[in-house]
Amino acid sequence: xxxxxxxxxxxxxxxxxxxxxxxxxxxxxxxxxxxxxxxxxxxxxxxxxxxxxxxxxxxxxxxxxxxxxxxxxxxxxxxxxxxxxxxxxxxxxxxxxxxxxxxxxxxxxxxxxxxxxxxxxxxxxxxxxxxxxxxxxxxxxxxxxxxxxxxxxxxxxxxxxxxxxxxxxxxxxxxxxxxxxxxxxxxxxxxxxxxxxxxxxxxxxxxxxxxxxxxxxxxxxxxxxxxxxxxxxxxxxxxxxxxxxxxxxxxxxxxxxxxxxxxxxxxxxxxxxxxxxxxxxxxxxxxxxxxxxxxxxxxxxxxxxxxxxxxxxxxxxxxxxxxxxxxxxxxxxxxxxxxxxxxxxxxxxxxxxxxxxxxxxxxxxxxxxxxxxxxxxxxxxxxxxxxxxxxxxxxxxxxxxxxxxxxxxxxxxxxxxxxxxxxxxxxxxxxxx
Amino acid sequence: xxxxxxxxxxxxxxxxxxxxxxxxxxxxxxxxxxxxxxxxxxxxxxxxxxxxxxxxxxxxxxxxxxxxxxxxxxxxxxxxxxxxxxxxxxxxxxxxxxxxxxxxxxxxxxxxxxxxx
Numbered sequence: 001x002x003x004x005x006x007x008x009x010x011x012x013x014x015x016x017x018x019x020x021x022x023x024x025x026x027x028x029x030x031x032x033x034x035x036x037x038x039x040x041x042x043x044x045x046x047x048x049x050x051x052x053x054x055x056x057x058x059x060x061x062x063x064x065x066x067x068x069x070x071x072x073x074x075x076x077x078x079x080x081x082x083x084x085x086x087x088x089x090x091x092x093x094x095x096x097x098x099x100x101x102x103x104x105x106x107x108x109x110x111x112x113x114x115x116x117x118x119x120x121x122x123x124x125x126x127x128x129x130x131x132x133x134x135x136x137x138x139x140x141x142x143x144x145x146x147x148x149x150x151x152x153x154x155x156x157x158x159x160x161x162x163x164x165x166x167x168x169x170x171x172x173x174x175x176x177x178x179x180x181x182x183x184x185x186x187x188x189x190x191x192x193x194x195x196x197x198x199x200x201x202x203x204x205x206x207x208x209x210x211x212x213x214x215x216x217x218x219x220x221x222x223x224x225x226x227x228x229x230x231x232x233x234x235x236x237x238x239x240x241x242x243x244x245x246x247x248x249x250x251x252x253x254x255x256x257x258x259x260x261x262x263x264x265x266x267x268x269x270x271x272x273x274x275x276x277x278x279x280x281x282x283x284x285x286x287x288x289x290x291x292x293x294x295x296x297x298x299x300x301x302x303x304x305x306x307x308x309x310x311x312x313x314x315x316x317x318x319x320x321x322x323x324x325x326x327x328x329x330x331x332x333x334x335x336x337x338x339x340x341x342x343x344x345x346x347x348x349x350x351x352x353x354x355x356x357x358x359x360x361x362x363x364x365x366x367x368x369x370x371x372x373x374x375x376x377x378x379x380x381x382x383x384x385x386x387x388x389x390x391x392x393x394x395x396x397x398x399x400x401x402x403x404x405x406x407x408x409x410x411x412x413x414x415x416x417x418x419x420x421x422x423x424x425x426x427x428x429x430x431x432x433x
Numbered sequence: 434x435x436x437x438x439x440x441x442x443x444x445x446x447x448x449x450x451x452x453x454x455x456x457x458x459x460x461x462x463x464x465x466x467x468x469x470x471x472x473x474x475x476x477x478x479x480x481x482x483x484x485x486x487x488x489x490x491x492x493x494x495x496x497x498x499x500x501x502x503x504x505x506x507x508x509x510x511x512x513x514x515x516x517x518x519x520x521x522x523x524x525x526x527x528x529x530x531x532x533x534x535x536x537x538x539x540x541x542x543x544x545x546x547x548x549x550x
Binding site: 069070073076077080141294297298299301302304310312314317318319 | 458459463519520521522524525526527530535536539540542543546
């Protein structure tokens, strides 16, 4: 009985860890973009449902790969055999940059939220203060227990779901003024942006916190976690679309708090949402920066990155050099986002690149499904070949659609960024060998 | 038996860790239990570390023991303990499975680096 209970708790923790990275408050900015793109409530809902279905299919690809390579360095290992080291390295490092871009948007959001709560100093300084606190916590090696992560993830999700359900069902809206028509292309365009909702869910595959049931636990935990995240953000998108006018959405950086103002026309619920947002940001920062620092550290140790990035702190036993490196990169992104106000660039780049990454991961799952002995795949997806092929093709389509419908700089960053890294590592690995 | 070579290199490793000043400086506050599991031989070794000193080695036949686990083929484990394989490289190549807190995994990697640099 006790063992059964302990296993259930560990499985629930895996769900919570998977939810941890996507449950970031910068998602509310991507909700703004979706609300402005969708054109109707139906398009918005269909778009997010399509994105959810596809990301769950992508999670099946991750599931089969993590059962073959448990606790490995994630995308780098998953892509290496079918695509070769230079593509695996180039895409993995680009992915880290994407996560850092998202951390920049998260800082932008948390800076604005803290300014709403406390005022006094400008949002950019709040963002820098929070980033610095996160850096110090990580260098000191303060570990957040799995049980605490579990409580935070479910508290955040349940709180948001409650607020959104309340606003959808109990706050009056003039439904006749809300567009309900359906257009497939608009729905698809929304789904491309909704890919951002799930950014970083695959981090759970690299953790290796616990060995018990790891090979089968993670593949099963991911679809459940993604469904909970999806329900939370579908409700959030509907609530914001219904209650916050487009003119206000275009000018605000804190749509979730504006929603709070529209619901009760007062501070209590806005303040509650603001506090939840800050918790989300801390949780996402911790997950994103920690996850990326381990990879940077290992690459420094391996010699792929400069050696100093493989340094660890003698007293705290943390990869302080890679953490400081990540901090500096995020700081530049924060300054860019605050000075330009252009938060959509990192979001669209992340959504677009993630689409191509999921396409490669699904192809890799297909490759392993066909080439690896079945006994060496502890978690096998029934009908894997068909599912992985459809997922890969769908994400390529979504990625291309995003490139075609987004500003030119989004395409330039995704295409040239990835190409430069792949070509660089092609020559780098050749020289090394 | 296949496990014997592994046992020998493990004892050498223990001696090196306990005698190496730099390693001792790094791990003087570190207490944990490490499991090195050879998945092809279906057995492993538990190393108990207390305040930076490895105080015992025990042969085990249960994969569930240990706070930090390193799981791979026996030959890879031997190469790791002889310093012939870079642990970071093995991790990036997906050759070893490592479980446990991130901090413990990084310390283990740093110990190996100090021993064989």
